[in-house]
Amino acid sequence: MGSNKSTIQYIPDVKELIEETGFSAAHIQRLFERFDLLDRDQMGTLRVEDFEAIPELAMNPIGDRIIGAFFSSGKETVDFPTFVRVLAHFQPTDSNRTKNSSQEPYNSPNRKLQFAFQLYDQDRDGKISRAELLQVLQEMLGMQVTDEQLQSIAERAIQEADLDGDDAISFDEFKKSLEKVDIDQKMRIGFLS
Amino acid sequence: MLGEGFLRVLNYRDAKTEAVKKKSKSKSDGEKRGYGGVDVTSRTEQNDLATLGRQYPDLQVADSGPIPAPKCLTPHPLASPPVPVPPSSSQEHDQGYLVMGGSVNISVDVPELRTNSVLNGMLEKKLEEVYMQHLTENLARSGCPSLLLFPLIFTCLAVVIVRCSGLTPPEPQTLPSSLGQNVSSEGVPFVDVPMALGIFSVDYHHVQAPFEIVLWIMLASLAKLGFHWSGRVPAVVPESCLLIMVGLLVGGVIYGVRHSAPPTLMLDAGYFLPGRLFFENLGTILWYAVCGTLWNVLGIGLSLYGVCLLCPSSLGDVSLLHCLLFGSLIAAVDPVAVLSVFQEMHVNEQLHILVFGESLLNDAVTVVLYQLFESFLRLPSVSGVDVLLGGCRVLVVGFGGLFIGLFFGLVAALTSRFTPRVPVIAPLFVFLYSYLSYLTSEMLHLSGITAIVTCAVTMKQYVEANVSERSNSSIQYFLKMWSSVSETLIFIFLGVSTIQDVHMWSWAFVSATLLLCLIWRASGVLLLTAVVNKVRRNKVTFRDQFIIAYGGLRGAICFSLVFLIDDFPKKRLFITTTIIVILFTVFVQGMTIRPLVDLLDVKRKKRALPTVSEEIHSRLIDHLLAGIEDVVGYWGQHYWTDKFEQFNRKFLRRFLIRKSSRTAPVFCGCIRSWREESSRQTERLTVPQTCSSRPLLPEEMDSIRRILSRNLHHFNNRMPAYSRHTLHQDRSLHRHRSLREAQVEDAEFNELHHLRGGLRRYHTVCAVSSRSASRDIPIPEEQTTPTHGPKKHLNLT
Numbered sequence: 001m002g003s004n005k006s007t008i009q010y011i012p013d014v015k016e017l018i019e020e021t022g023f024s025a026a027h028i029q030r031l032f033e034r035f036d037l038l039d040r041d042q043m044g045t046l047r048v049e050d051f052e053a054i055p056e057l058a059m060n061p062i063g064d065r066i067i068g069a070f071f072s073s074g075k076e077t078v079d080f081p082t083f084v085r086v087l088a089h090f091q092p093t094d095s096n097r098t099k100n101s102s103q104e105p106y107n108s109p110n111r112k113l114q115f116a117f118q119l120y121d122q123d124r125d126g127k128i129s130r131a132e133l134l135q136v137l138q139e140m141l142g143m144q145v146t147d148e149q150l151q152s153i154a155e156r157a158i159q160e161a162d163l164d165g166d167d168a169i170s171f172d173e174f175k176k177s178l179e180k181v182d183i184d185q186k187m188r189i190g191f192l193s
Numbered sequence: 194m195l196g197e198g199f200l201r202v203l204n205y206r207d208a209k210t211e212a213v214k215k216k217s218k219s220k221s222d223g224e225k226r227g228y229g230g231v232d233v234t235s236r237t238e239q240n241d242l243a244t245l246g247r248q249y250p251d252l253q254v255a256d257s258g259p260i261p262a263p264k265c266l267t268p269h270p271l272a273s274p275p276v277p278v279p280p281s282s283s284q285e286h287d288q289g290y291l292v293m294g295g296s297v298n299i300s301v302d303v304p305e306l307r308t309n310s311v312l313n314g315m316l317e318k319k320l321e322e323v324y325m326q327h328l329t330e331n332l333a334r335s336g337c338p339s340l341l342l343f344p345l346i347f348t349c350l351a352v353v354i355v356r357c358s359g360l361t362p363p364e365p366q367t368l369p370s371s372l373g374q375n376v377s378s379e380g381v382p383f384v385d386v387p388m389a390l391g392i393f394s395v396d397y398h399h400v401q402a403p404f405e406i407v408l409w410i411m412l413a414s415l416a417k418l419g420f421h422w423s424g425r426v427p428a429v430v431p432e433s434c435l436l437i438m439v440g441l442l443v444g445g446v447i448y449g450v451r452h453s454a455p456p457t458l459m460l461d462a463g464y465f466l467p468g469r470l471f472f473e474n475l476g477t478i479l480w481y482a483v484c485g486t487l488w489n490v491l492g493i494g495l496s497l498y499g500v501c502l503l504c505p506s507s508l509g510d511v512s513l514l515h516c517l518l519f520g521s522l523i524a525a526v527d528p529v530a531v532l533s534v535f536q537e538m539h540v541n542e543q544l545h546i547l548v549f550g551e552s553l554l555n556d557a558v559t560v561v562l563y564q565l566f567e568s569f570l571r572l573p574s575v576s577g578v579d580v581l582l583g584g585c586r587v588l589v590v591g592f593g594g595l596f597i598g599l600f601f602g603l604v605a606a607l608t609s610r611f612t613p614r615v616p617v618i619a620p621l622f623v624f625l626y627s628y629l630s631y632l633t634s635e636m637l638h639l640s641g642i643t644a645i646v647t648c649a650v651t652m653k654q655y656v657e658a659n660v661s662e663r664s665n666s667s668i669q670y671f672l673k674m675w676s677s678v679s680e681t682l683i684f685i686f687l688g689v690s691t692i693q694d695v696h697m698w699s700w701a702f703v704s705a706t707l708l709l710c711l712i713w714r715a716s717g718v719l720l721l722t723a724v725v726n727k728v729r730r731n732k733v734t735f736r737d738q739f740i741i742a743y744g745g746l747r748g749a750i751c752f753s754l755v756f757l758i759d760d761f762p763k764k765r766l767f768i769t770t771t772i773i774v775i776l777f778t779v780f781v782q783g784m785t786i787r788p789l790v791d792l793l794d795v796k797r798k799k800r801a802l803p804t805v806s807e808e809i810h811s812r813l814i815d816h817l818l819a820g821i822e823d824v825v826g827y828w829g830q831h832y833w834t835d836k837f838e839q840f841n842r843k844f845l846r847r848f849l850i851r852k853s854s855r856t857a858p859v860f861c862g863c864i865r866s867w868r869e870e871s872s873r874q875t876e877r878l879t880v881p882q883t884c885s886s887r888p889l890l891p892e893e894m895d896s897i898r899r900i901l902s903r904n905l906h907h908f909n910n911r912m913p914a915y916s917r918h919t920l921h922q923d924r925s926l927h928r929h930r931s932l933r934e935a936q937v938e939d940a941e942f943n944e945l946h947h948l949r950g951g952l953r954r955y956h957t958v959c960a961v962s963s964r965s966a967s968r969d970i971p972i973p974e975e976q977t978t979p980t981h982g983p984k985k986h987l988n989l990t
Contacts, residue, residue, distance in 0.1 A: 034825060038824075051824070054823050054824060056820075056823040057823045057824065060816055060823070061816055062813065062816050062817065062820065063820055066816075066821065066824070070824075087821065087824075087825060090818070116810065116813065116814055116817065119813065119817060136809075137809065140809075140812060140813065140816065153805060153809070156805045157805050157806045157809055160804050160805060160806045161806045177804070177806040177810065178806075178807065178810055181807060181810070181811060183814075186811065186815075186818070187814055187817070187818060189821060189822055189825065
């Protein structure tokens, strides 16, 4: 797997991608190589099975949710620009290279929180219901705790966060409950490490 | 025919010792120092031999008579015999000949003085050789395999046991020399050329006796295997005979092995090492081991020298090199001691692997530094080149041990491929190959411990797939038993030796050493961790650092090394200090580490209390990050493991694993995803529509917090480690017990512990499940569920 400098020409719309996401050309190249490696049937797109083939992801308790985050609703494949856009959320905020200031950059704290929020909110109704929260807790904790404990944890979480009393956590409430956490620090990956 | 031949040898031997004893009783005791009656004058010896010669004509050595100047002489300088010698000159050589404990040197010590005991020894050896030759020739000639093997193995055993019992029990001071340290036997100069350092040397005599024993047993076992494989009559020898033989073999091996107890502990540790975790953390482990040890050694050595300079009255004659030498041996963290303490504490796997791996690998560094400084002490002057050579030597020792271990591991795996017809002998190979690897690397003055661990790690995956479940269990049980025994022995011996020796005491030195050990280790760990945390994904927390620093226990290795220093005026002081340090670390640090860690945990909790939401969401984001990193592919790290897995699958597995079980590894690979999946399936909650909204009590809050903080760690790397004294089999029954009955407080932690243990059992046993149909062992129901495993259901909204 040698780094082939010329592959970058084969990626469509590279320049727009670079501008939009803030990745450098080298980043894009690496991501493309990774995309290529994951793409086992070499169709230029990734399917669910390609993601599942990553062994560590299979062990991750919320693995399938993460995979689901790559697939925008209704679609069954992920093409390279979508792949890159999803991963752009995890860049450090201070390395903001986009010149396109009309839309919010991908790696702003807000976008990051939105991404995390969507992991909970599978039905995309803009709220984390009690059931959804319980599901996530179940996945993360499932083997070690009893039902009652899960219920009480979920209960407590909603109590803390729910300010308008609708028994669900909206995005703003979610943001508020995480205001003390340094999101940028937590949700970043060194892409060239 | 051969049976009686063998019996005749025994009778001959008995008769000879009888005759010899009779003669020695009639001698006056004043002028001879008896060693169990082996000394006789030459005339009476000849008479005895003559009579015996008449009775057993075919047992005479062909070329008896004046023994020619032997070519296999090793110059054994009598300048420093381990035991003070009385003025009578003719007895010195006997002591030199017999006293060397495990590294008995049969060859003649001094050419010109051939005493009777010397002749005796040579005679015996030649006899054995001749008889073995006799036997093997007959073996080759006749065609009945299993009946032959019985006396062959039995003879080997007899040889082993008789020879070992013929050795006098060594004095305690010399025993540590054979306690598994690859330092040359006392008196033999380490470097060939006094002006330079040798990087590579072979020292066969150091390990001769156990080496030969093991080789003989190995030969016998392989012969047995070969005969069975060729399809001839295996049914003649009943099962019970086989079992008795195996028992005897192990007994015989233990006899021969009693001089090198520590390797068995390493074998046990290596066999049950969580391999994947080890390799993931290998960089950190190496960093701690190499740099940490260097830091400690130099720090302690130099500071001690400073202390010595400060008290010139009592410590003035301790030179810098001596201090460095002492530093190098006292800085060695002992895996034995560490293991025995850590398994009491519930440390998570990552920490366990870090400390354990570090203690293993720093063996190479420690021993090399020790040898380096020791040889420097002997050199007239030290130049920069020597230091450089010393550095090369570290690499050679470490990698040499590694390669030897790899080699033997692969050979063992290959051997295990052919064992299905002789399942009983399979466990034996595990031990034999590991021990052989240890001995070989000792012989080459490489790191024996590294070799044995590498061998165990390499061997494990293939052997497990190849051998039957019963063999697997027996391997595990034997390993555990053996390691428990030897661990006990080491520490008992340590206690005994403490009382025996005459001590030299110096308040300054001892207290300085204690303090410095602690200080340097703590500072070393802090510094190294600060550097390494920048690179690691899972940071080493402060709690972990504390455990690493405080858990650096010294043990038997220091003890044996200190005895091997060349004698100089302050050697007693060093010995005393070492004993004090070992006792201090093991007792004080070992006993207090657990309460201190608990205290730390409590303190940490009181400081910041994040809300439950925060904790949940943070943990979710942690998992998310891990997942994204996996998607992106953490550059370099996974690339190499992927490549290795491909290589493994394509070549190694095909070669080293039997055909019938080759499909199994696929299960092993997916076993974790199965576990994940089935846990979700069996325990999926139905979400109730109504719920209580009462406010939560504070203790519930505490328990919730505890659950979250303990269990939401990064899934891959923070699971609690197995316990060394229990086997995984016992836990498989817990798997399906309903979790709802579990208590909240601490039991949930143990439950996780059990689950991991039980589930890990599947990891090892899963290889068998595909073959369960062909086996007659009824496999319990739980284990058949893996076959449903690898299908993964993804819910995508």
